[in-house]
Amino acid sequence: xxxxxxxxxxxxxxxxxxxxxxxxxxxxxxxxxxxxxxxxxxxxxxxxxxxxxxxxxxxxxxxxxxxxxxxxxxxxxxxxxxxxxxxxxxxxxxxxxxxxxxxxxxxxxxxxxxxxxxxxxxxxxxxxxxxxxxxxxxxxxxxxxxxxxxxxxxxxxxxxxxxxxxxxxxxxxxxxxxxxxxxxxxxxxxxxxxxxxxxxxxxxxxxxxx
Amino acid sequence: xxxxxxxxxxxxxxxxxxxxxxxxxxxxxxxxxxxxxxxxxxxxxxxxxxxxxxxxxxxxxxxxxxxxxxxxxxxxxxxxxxxxxxxxxxxxxxxxxxxxxxxxxxxxxxxxxxxxxxxxxxxxxxxxxxxxxxxxxxxxxxxxxxxxxxxxxxxxxxxxxxxxxxxxxxxxxxxxxxxxxxxxxxxxxxxxxxxxxxxxxxxxxxxxxxxxxxxxxxxxxxxxxxxxxxxxxxxxxxxxxxxxxxxxxxxxxxxxxxxxxxxxxxxxxxxxxxxxxxxxxxxxxxx
Numbered sequence: 001x002x003x004x005x006x007x008x009x010x011x012x013x014x015x016x017x018x019x020x021x022x023x024x025x026x027x028x029x030x031x032x033x034x035x036x037x038x039x040x041x042x043x044x045x046x047x048x049x050x051x052x053x054x055x056x057x058x059x060x061x062x063x064x065x066x067x068x069x070x071x072x073x074x075x076x077x078x079x080x081x082x083x084x085x086x087x088x089x090x091x092x093x094x095x096x097x098x099x100x101x102x103x104x105x106x107x108x109x110x111x112x113x114x115x116x117x118x119x120x121x122x123x124x125x126x127x128x129x130x131x132x133x134x135x136x137x138x139x140x141x142x143x144x145x146x147x148x149x150x151x152x153x154x155x156x157x158x159x160x161x162x163x164x165x166x167x168x169x170x171x172x173x174x175x176x177x178x179x180x181x182x183x184x185x186x187x188x189x190x191x192x193x194x195x196x197x198x199x200x201x202x203x204x205x206x207x208x209x210x
Numbered sequence: 211x212x213x214x215x216x217x218x219x220x221x222x223x224x225x226x227x228x229x230x231x232x233x234x235x236x237x238x239x240x241x242x243x244x245x246x247x248x249x250x251x252x253x254x255x256x257x258x259x260x261x262x263x264x265x266x267x268x269x270x271x272x273x274x275x276x277x278x279x280x281x282x283x284x285x286x287x288x289x290x291x292x293x294x295x296x297x298x299x300x301x302x303x304x305x306x307x308x309x310x311x312x313x314x315x316x317x318x319x320x321x322x323x324x325x326x327x328x329x330x331x332x333x334x335x336x337x338x339x340x341x342x343x344x345x346x347x348x349x350x351x352x353x354x355x356x357x358x359x360x361x362x363x364x365x366x367x368x369x370x371x372x373x374x375x376x377x378x379x380x381x382x383x384x385x386x387x388x389x390x391x392x393x394x395x396x397x398x399x400x401x402x403x404x405x406x407x408x409x410x411x412x413x414x415x416x417x418x419x420x421x422x423x424x425x426x427x428x429x430x431x432x433x434x435x436x437x438x439x440x441x442x443x444x445x446x447x448x449x450x451x452x453x454x455x456x457x458x459x460x461x462x463x464x465x466x467x468x469x470x471x472x473x474x475x476x477x478x479x480x481x482x483x484x485x486x487x488x489x490x491x492x493x494x495x496x497x
Contacts, residue, residue, distance in 0.1 A: 039352045043361070046346040094316070095367065096323055104316045112281040112313070120467065124235045125228045128474045132482055142475070150472045152419075152442055154249035155465035164252060176426040183427055 010200040017198035144170050220481050238470045242462035257446040260414035260436035263388055269302045271387040272380045279394035280313035283418050287392050289444040289457035290416040291321050294390050297451050299329050304376050305338040310397045315343045315366055335374040342366030351404040355383045389413040402433055
């Protein structure tokens with residue numbers, strides 16, 4: 001049992017990781033069919049993973065309702081919403097005009113859009129209170145932010161035509177350089193993590209427990 | 211006595227009730243929507259190059275459209291989706307649409323429905339295919355590199371994709387002449403790493419204003435040929451196709467809100483500086 005729980009996943013990650021890595025350098029036809037096979041497997045496995053995610057979500061909320069933990073009413077709401085949309089979708093389909101599509105268009109879309117729209121109020125309030133030039137670095141950030149913010153909307157260019165050009169310059173140069181640094185850092189970290197997983201050093205993906 | 215009153219005003223301003231700020235934001239959004247100003251919109255080179263690319267392709271070229279967003283980004287990306295799709299339809303290109311975000315397909319279905327009312331001859335399966343959502347993210351892109359109809363055996367409406375005429379000449383990623391990805395998150399990175407770079411597909415990105423800065427390194431490296439950034443980008447594209455829509459009508463509101471936040475930040479900083487100077491002066495006087 002310990003072999004299946006602890007050693008087999010590491011062995012599997014090592015073998016599959018190495019095979020996929022070496023395959024990149026083999027121009028033979030078998031390497032291509034191997035790749036296609038792995039991609040098909042991955043699609044199937046991802047489908048099952050999605051089913052597991054749904055089961056896990058339901059399990060979590062059913063447990064909360066059973067134990068009647070504070071706020072379990074929200075879990076009841078989640079379970080009811082989930083069950084009805086699933087049943088309606090399965091029985092009546094999801095095309096335009098069906099109850100599923102109606103709920104999406106007139107319940108889900110406005111709710112999600114509203115959640116996101118409230119950000120405008122918080123951003124305005126937070127910017128007013130917290131965006132202060134307390135240091136030279138903060139001042140540079142503040143000036144760049146203000147130029148981009150006003151230069152990327154028509155009113156900025158209407159007041160000062162050069163603002164648009166200045167905003168574009170900031171986006172294309174200092175912003176681009178910083179973004180590239182972040183992207184490269186993330187890519188290097190991804191390589192490092194992949195190597196650690198393949199060689200069994202990184203095992204957190206297997207989860208905790210016995 | 212006068213100095214004391216002035217200081218109080220500064221402090222009051224810096225502790226401005228958030229409900230006043232919220233009310234000002236509401237007014238800045240609502241008033242220009244009710245009374246449009248119609249500020250001129252200049253087209254940036256990043257948007258122009260995507261338009262030019264679609265314009266330059268010969269009729270019947272294969273275009274892949276990835277609509278990876280959900281209702282949270284609808285105000286920015288839906289007008290972009292409408293404008294880009296309309297341009298593609300007018301140029302009579304073949305269009306495949308895919309979605310990697312689970313809450314996105316119905317928005318695309320809605321956009322197609324809207325567009326079909328205007329272009330009733332635009333046929334599903336022949337001129338376009340809406341392949342819908344497939345779970346898997348990067349794996350879906352890799353699988354599309356092998357076989358699109360196997361990755362999406364059925365389209366969004368439940369029709370088999372393999373017998374579709376459009377799929378005959380457009381069944382692998384490498385068949386794509388141009389791709390436009392509309393992104394609200396990091397799925398754009400997936401398309402570049404696992405799709406467009408691998409199969410050498412030219413691609414343009416339409417993104418929310420929040421993530422637009424992340425796409426500039428790709429633009430400078432030539433990995434994407436243009437960026438349609440946020441609502442402003444959508445308005446620019448609407449201008450290019452000569453059909454002002456939702457993005458254009460919302461530009462005045464966006465201008466007003468940006469101006470409001472711009473002046474609020476500047477005033478807050480000036481008042482904060484005044485407060486610091488006053489405190490230092492008081493401290494000196496106390497000594």
